[in-house]
Amino acid sequence: MTSGPLRSDGMGGAAALPITISNIRKNYGSFRALDNVSLDIRSGEFLTLLGPSGSGKTTLLMVLSGFVRPDSGSVRFAEREVVLLPPHKRDIGMVFQNYALFPHMTVAGNLAYPLKLRHVHRAEIEARVEKALDLVQLGGLGARGVDELSGGQRQRVALARAVIFEPRILLMDEPLSALDKNLREQMQLEVRRLHDRLGMTTVYVTHDQREALTMSDRIAVLDKGRIQQVDPPQALYERPKTHFVADFIGESFSLPVTVNDGGATLFDQALHLPRKIAGSEPYFLVLRPEKLTLLPNSVDGEAGVNVIKGQVRQSVFHGDSVMIYVAVRDAHEIALRIPLRGNVVLPQPGEHVRLGYGIEDTIVVPAAEQAGGER
Amino acid sequence: MLRRPATSTQITHLQRLWLYILCGLVLFYLVVPTLLVIPMSFSGSRFLSFPPETWSLRWYRAYFDSVEWRAATSVSLQAAAWTTVVATVTGTLAAYGLHCSRLKITKHLSVLLVLPMIIPVILLAVGVFMLFAPLQLNSSLTGLVLSHSALAIPLVLITVTAGMRNFDLNQEQVARSLGASRPRAFVTVTLPQIRNSVLSAALLSFVVSLDEVVIALLIAGGDMATLPRRMFLALRDEIDPTIASISTILILLSILLLGLSQLLDRKRSK
Numbered sequence: 001m002t003s004g005p006l007r008s009d010g011m012g013g014a015a016a017l018p019i020t021i022s023n024i025r026k027n028y029g030s031f032r033a034l035d036n037v038s039l040d041i042r043s044g045e046f047l048t049l050l051g052p053s054g055s056g057k058t059t060l061l062m063v064l065s066g067f068v069r070p071d072s073g074s075v076r077f078a079e080r081e082v083v084l085l086p087p088h089k090r091d092i093g094m095v096f097q098n099y100a101l102f103p104h105m106t107v108a109g110n111l112a113y114p115l116k117l118r119h120v121h122r123a124e125i126e127a128r129v130e131k132a133l134d135l136v137q138l139g140g141l142g143a144r145g146v147d148e149l150s151g152g153q154r155q156r157v158a159l160a161r162a163v164i165f166e167p168r169i170l171l172m173d174e175p176l177s178a179l180d181k182n183l184r185e186q187m188q189l190e191v192r193r194l195h196d197r198l199g200m201t202t203v204y205v206t207h208d209q210r211e212a213l214t215m216s217d218r219i220a221v222l223d224k225g226r227i228q229q230v231d232p233p234q235a236l237y238e239r240p241k242t243h244f245v246a247d248f249i250g251e252s253f254s255l256p257v258t259v260n261d262g263g264a265t266l267f268d269q270a271l272h273l274p275r276k277i278a279g280s281e282p283y284f285l286v287l288r289p290e291k292l293t294l295l296p297n298s299v300d301g302e303a304g305v306n307v308i309k310g311q312v313r314q315s316v317f318h319g320d321s322v323m324i325y326v327a328v329r330d331a332h333e334i335a336l337r338i339p340l341r342g343n344v345v346l347p348q349p350g351e352h353v354r355l356g357y358g359i360e361d362t363i364v365v366p367a368a369e370q371a372g373g374e375r
Numbered sequence: 376m377l378r379r380p381a382t383s384t385q386i387t388h389l390q391r392l393w394l395y396i397l398c399g400l401v402l403f404y405l406v407v408p409t410l411l412v413i414p415m416s417f418s419g420s421r422f423l424s425f426p427p428e429t430w431s432l433r434w435y436r437a438y439f440d441s442v443e444w445r446a447a448t449s450v451s452l453q454a455a456a457w458t459t460v461v462a463t464v465t466g467t468l469a470a471y472g473l474h475c476s477r478l479k480i481t482k483h484l485s486v487l488l489v490l491p492m493i494i495p496v497i498l499l500a501v502g503v504f505m506l507f508a509p510l511q512l513n514s515s516l517t518g519l520v521l522s523h524s525a526l527a528i529p530l531v532l533i534t535v536t537a538g539m540r541n542f543d544l545n546q547e548q549v550a551r552s553l554g555a556s557r558p559r560a561f562v563t564v565t566l567p568q569i570r571n572s573v574l575s576a577a578l579l580s581f582v583v584s585l586d587e588v589v590i591a592l593l594i595a596g597g598d599m600a601t602l603p604r605r606m607f608l609a610l611r612d613e614i615d616p617t618i619a620s621i622s623t624i625l626i627l628l629s630i631l632l633l634g635l636s637q638l639l640d641r642k643r644s645k
Contacts, residue, residue, distance in 0.1 A: 065552055087551040088560075094552035100545040104567045113563075114553035161553065171552075 015199040016044040017077045017168040019064065024073035026059055026225075033059040034070065035225035041203060043078075046195050048204045048212040051222035052248070057205045058173060060222070064203060065171050066090050077169065093162030093170040093200070097177055099154045101146045107133070107157050108142035114165040132160040135194070152183045159191065163198055170195070170202045176211065188214050209249050213237065221245050243365045246286040253334040254284040257364060267329060272306050272359045286363040289323060292336035294347065295354040305356040310334065312351045322346060326353060409626060416619035423614045434620040444605065444617065450595070451585055451602035453516060458523040458584035463577040465524065466531025467569075471561070473532075474539045485532065492529035499525070500590040507594055514596045522590045527580035534579065538572025571639045578636045582629065 019041040026034040034056045041047050049057040062068035066087035075083045082090055102110050111129045133139050136156035176184045192215045195202045206212055212219045213233040220230040229241045240246035257266045259277050266285055310326035321339045328334055336355055338344055347353050419429030438444050469488055473481045491499055503522045512518030550560035588603040595601050609615045
């Protein structure tokens with residue numbers, strides 16, 4: 001089903017708008033909240049702004065919504081420049097972290113609010129409220145007071161209220177962070193399904209990298225007011241461009257490497273690389289626990305893999321797997337994850353091990369802040 | 376009455392008796408002087424006296440028959456009504472603005488706004504008189520309303536700020552993202568939620584103006600004499616029992632307004 005119930009009686013024309021952000025700067029005093037940010041968001045895309053607190057992700061969302069006016073730069077919805085347009089004229093749906101439902105109205109009253117502002121007929125309002133409630137699986141709860149709802153239900157109402165007037169852009173600011181883990185994971189899928197059904201362009205802000213990986217078409221990683229990298233989840237995970245991105249997304253352990261002539265050396269040992277490296281700044285080798293494999297001690301020098309030696313320090317049971325922490329040259333630590341399937345022989349603490357990782361999994365990235373993303 | 380603790384940790388009413396007596400005494404001293412005036416207003420004698428020897432309604436008649444008392448009442452009610460409007464609107468807007476603003480100066484501003492409540496009214500009255508003289512606002516309704524509003528705005532500010540504390544400003548942002556202009560968002564989302572504190576503030580403003588005597592003594596001469604001013608002068612010049620009847624009416628009015636604001640409070644907490 002490509003057109004949901006909300007769309008069927010709706011505005012016609014495109015359900016989504018592309019967003020073009022160019023050279024946005026915003027300073028708060030001497031603090032650079034956004035430092036020359038440019039980003040193209042495709043029509044109908046689910047894009048997540050991911051970053052630690054203070055990275056500028058929320059400020060960027062506020063610039064899109066119109067609540068924060070940038071010091072300079074441009075924001076366009078399709079061809080239309082909106083950077084000076086006040087929020088209420090932008091026709092965007094918005095969902096906040098704390099739901100921000102109107103407690104002096106019923107659930108139906110909350111949903112009807114944006115429609116009343118648009119002078120929709122009363123009969124049509126009723127019909128559309130019903131549809132929107134069904135859409136978020138709250139059918140029949142329209143007469144309820146807001147404080148009679150559970151956290152998950154409130155979030156659904158906030159969601160329905162943000163999309164009931166069929167905005168072509170939906171902005172969400174950490175909408176699920178107040179929910180407990182199970183509910184949050186369930187809502188992640190629901191939000192994504194809602195997006196797929198209604199087809200608007202969605203910009204989602206979170207600091208939770210797993211949430212970003214679960215939901216997004218593409219993720220823009222922000223740090224210190226700059227975009228570090230914009231890529232689909234898998235590309236971001238497997239081919240991070242900076243040490244910051246590699247560190248922030250997924251579990252990883254880093255070892256310093258020296259780089260010259262496009263090659264990389266780890267503790268006097270040349271690495272097999274998937275492609276040459278440009279530049280000569282400090283670099284890191286990023287190792288993800290699940291990409292490492294335990295090699296038999298007997299064989300030496302295997303083709304097609306890089307090998308690293310170390311001594312087992314500790315192993316930690318995780319239910320479906322075991323994390324083995326390995327000391328490398330005493331000063332460094334890496335870890336490998338061994339899935340518990342069949343009869344696995346686990347190395348014991350103190351044992352010397354050889355670990356292998358594929359050439360494609362050999363991630364060598366510049367230390368944070370050296371090479372920015374798209375600029 | 377429980378004389379002995381039912382459990383080892385219970386405190387009996389008997390042990391707490393001193394507390395009840397203290398409370399009773401405090402209430403007695405607070406309320407009795409106010410209530411004393413009621414029987415006095417039904418006195419048949421020509422002087423204020425307690426307890427009255429004969430009973431009559433002559434002082435109520437005296438009040439309603441007197442052109443001067445009626446004129447003063449009319450001035451007071453007008454001044455109170457306009458003060459309510461001016462102070463509630465300005466005070467609410469100020470409370471809203473100070474609440475929303477992130478500027479550092481807001482703290483100093485709110486102190487400045489509360490100042491009329493803190494400095495002695497007599498000083499304020501003298502200042503107002505001096506200020507109004509060249510502006511020819513003395514003995515005018517406008518002057519009365521302006522000076523009474525200055526007294527009422529701090530109360531509005533404090534009441535509404537307290538009401539605003541529980542309000543989540545995000546809601547207004549949501550309303551704006553949903554298509555409401557900022558004034559519209561305020562009226563449809565913010566105001567309904569702080570409504571009760573705004574109404575309480577309005578009642579307070581009304582009472583402040585109705586009750587105000589010091590400023591009125593200095594600036595409300597001639598036709599613009601307010602009820603409290605006339606009462607004060609009547610009390611000084613002649614001990615006129617009409618005052619007792621007016622006081623009784625005012626007490627009833629105050630109780631009514633107070634009850635109303637209590638009712639609003641109960642609704643707010645619901």
